[in-house]
Amino acid sequence: MGRTQRQRHRRGPQTTIDSSDSLHVLFGQLHALGWRNHSQLSALNFPQTGRGLCSKRTRFQAGDELIRLPASCLISIATLESDAQFKALFNTDLFDKDSRMSFQSLVACYLMHQQHLHDTTQNSPWSAYLGTLPGSYTTPYFCAMSELQCLPESVLERTVAQNRQIRDYYQLLKSLVGAQHCECCGQRYCEDIWTLEEYRRAYFAVNTRSVYLNAHQLQPPARSHFRALLNGSANLALAPFLDLFNHSDSVRTTAELQLVPGSKSQDYVLTLDALSKPELRPYEQLFISYGALPNLKLLTEYGFYLERNAHDYFEFTLSDIEQLIAHNKQLAAQSYHRNIFKFIREHNLMDQMFVHIQDGCSHNLRVVLHLIFKQQAHFPNVLNQIAFGDVDQFDNVQPELSYLLAHKIKEYRGFVGAMEQLPQLTESGTVAHGYLLECLRYLHDFEAAHCEANS
Numbered sequence: 206m207g208r209t210q211r212q213r214h215r216r217g218p219q220t221t222i223d224s225s226d227s228l229h230v231l232f233g234q235l236h237a238l239g240w241r242n243h244s245q246l247s248a249l250n251f252p253q254t255g256r257g258l259c260s261k262r263t264r265f266q267a268g269d270e271l272i273r274l275p276a277s278c279l280i281s282i283a284t285l286e287s288d289a290q291f292k293a294l295f296n297t298d299l300f301d302k303d304s305r306m307s308f309q310s311l312v313a314c315y316l317m318h319q320q321h322l323h324d325t326t327q328n329s330p331w332s333a334y335l336g337t338l339p340g341s342y343t344t345p346y347f348c349a350m351s352e353l354q355c356l357p358e359s360v361l362e363r364t365v366a367q368n369r370q371i372r373d374y375y376q377l378l379k380s381l382v383g384a385q386h387c388e389c390c391g392q393r394y395c396e397d398i399w400t401l402e403e404y405r406r407a408y409f410a411v412n413t414r415s416v417y418l419n420a421h422q423l424q425p426p427a428r429s430h431f432r433a434l435l436n437g438s439a440n441l442a443l444a445p446f447l448d449l450f451n452h453s454d455s456v457r458t459t460a461e462l463q464l465v466p467g468s469k470s471q472d473y474v475l476t477l478d479a480l481s482k483p484e485l486r487p488y489e490q491l492f493i494s495y496g497a498l499p500n501l502k503l504l505t506e507y508g509f510y511l512e513r514n515a516h517d518y519f520e521f522t523l524s525d526i527e528q529l530i531a532h533n534k535q536l537a538a539q540s541y542h543r544n545i546f547k548f549i550r551e552h553n554l555m556d557q558m559f560v561h562i563q564d565g566c567s568h569n570l571r572v573v574l575h576l577i578f579k580q581q582a583h584f585p586n587v588l589n590q591i592a593f594g595d596v597d598q599f600d601n602v603q604p605e606l607s608y609l610l611a612h613k614i615k616e617y618r619g620f621v622g623a624m625e626q627l628p629q630l631t632e633s634g635t636v637a638h639g640y641l642l643e644c645l646r647y648l649h650d651f652e653a654a655h656c657e658a659n660s
């Protein structure tokens with residue numbers, strides 16, 4: 206086998222990526238800022254995940270550094286505070302303590318600002334980075350209305366909350382900056398330049414790509430321009446190139462700012478702490494961990510899900526149990542005292558009602574099923590004793606748990622069926638459809654492991 210053939214064989218089916226021109230320029234810029242690509246990272250398209258990172262030469266083991274990026278390469282609060290042109294758009298006299306915005310939404314605004322600079326003057330320091338950002342995102346937020354109608358309440362709830370947040374922050378931006386004219390093109394912000402559509406994209410660019418960074422560790426500016434505008438910490442940053450790492454549930458990674466010995470500058474360092482095999486070879490995709498996140502969170506915040514996600518669980522709500530009662534003849538025939546539902550709500554017992562493939566039924570789900578279906582007394586002192594007493598005294602709630610699972614499986618089959626009736630799916634719809642199928646697989650596996658032998 207010749208050298209090229211050997212390399213092809215080793216590389217597998219990865220391909221080069223569309224944004225390679227921008228990445229090439231970005232490489233040069235990061236290098237000029239002091240980045241030395243010690244781990245020889247490269248961006249490639251991988252069949253499972255799309256664009257991601259690997260090293261063409263280095264092998265990785267637990268404890269190895271994945272990347273060391275100078276903090277000056279990041280878009281952080283320090284970047285915004287040191288950008289006089291951007292700060293000039295925000296008149297601090299207009300800041301109102303009752304209407305503040307998140308740092309995430311301000312960074313989204315910064316991206317739009319830089320994009321406009323790039324479009325009108327070709328003079329944004331972040332042009333190359335902007336060229337590496339995806340043109341679209343696959344969170345359910347971008348699903349068509351017909352697709353949203355096929356999604357479960359748990360997904361819709363989060364999508365509606367995101368929509369509300371984005372609209373509120375956009376309105377706030379309009380009131381602060383909207384009426385001003387751009388110096389370069391004379392157009393009005395938030396009328397002609399920063400459209401709601403663009404803000405949505407920028408918002409999800411930050412949502413899906415930002416990294417955690419303890420802003421207190423950055424050298425603080427002499428005077429903060431944005432502090433009175435922000436409603437929380439500024440503990441995130443965009444990290445050009447580093448944001449090409451995809452997520453896996455089978456690695457543990459840490460990220461920290463480290464002082465560069467003998468200088469005042471800092472590096473943002475990602476370390477591979479643990480992985481599921483002894484080592485990763487050149488050309489194998491390198492993953493990081495975005496956290497121990499279940500698929501619902503991965504879908505709604507990042508626009509993807511993992512098959513057999515080690516951190517997954519399936520959550521139920523009180524209204525799932527109410528619907529189960531309404532649809533199950535046997536359960537509907539019983540009477541239920543409203544004090545029991547009131548007690549559950551007052552003590553937030555409906556939070557953390559979930560099933561987990563290994564651990565079984567969560568404590569709260571067991572308590573709630575017991576209180577609703579097995580408990581005769583409805584006086585608060587008795588309910589208290591039961592809810593916060595010894596788990597062993599609960600009656601067997603296995604039949605009700607099985608009914609609940611069967612009810613959910615039927616409901617999710619309905620969602621999948623409805624989606625499959627649609628003439629076509631958007632990219633977000635396709636991802637959401639896969640997520641629903643993964644939920645069904647999870648529920649079936651749970652049923653097989655925890656219910657069938659007992660029923």
Ligand SMILES: C[S@@+](CC[C@H](N)C(=O)[O-])C[C@H]1O[C@@H](n2cnc3c(N)ncnc32)[C@H](O)[C@@H]1O
Pocket residue numbers: 253254255256257339343413414415448449450451452453506507508509510511
């Ligand atoms: C920080 S970016 C990672 C790089 C990204 N793939 C890109 O091309 O820019 C996060 C996004 O990558 C995608 N992603 C991350 N991990 C993934 C995975 N394991 N499988 C599929 N997509 C993934 C999701 O679209 C997510 O919103």
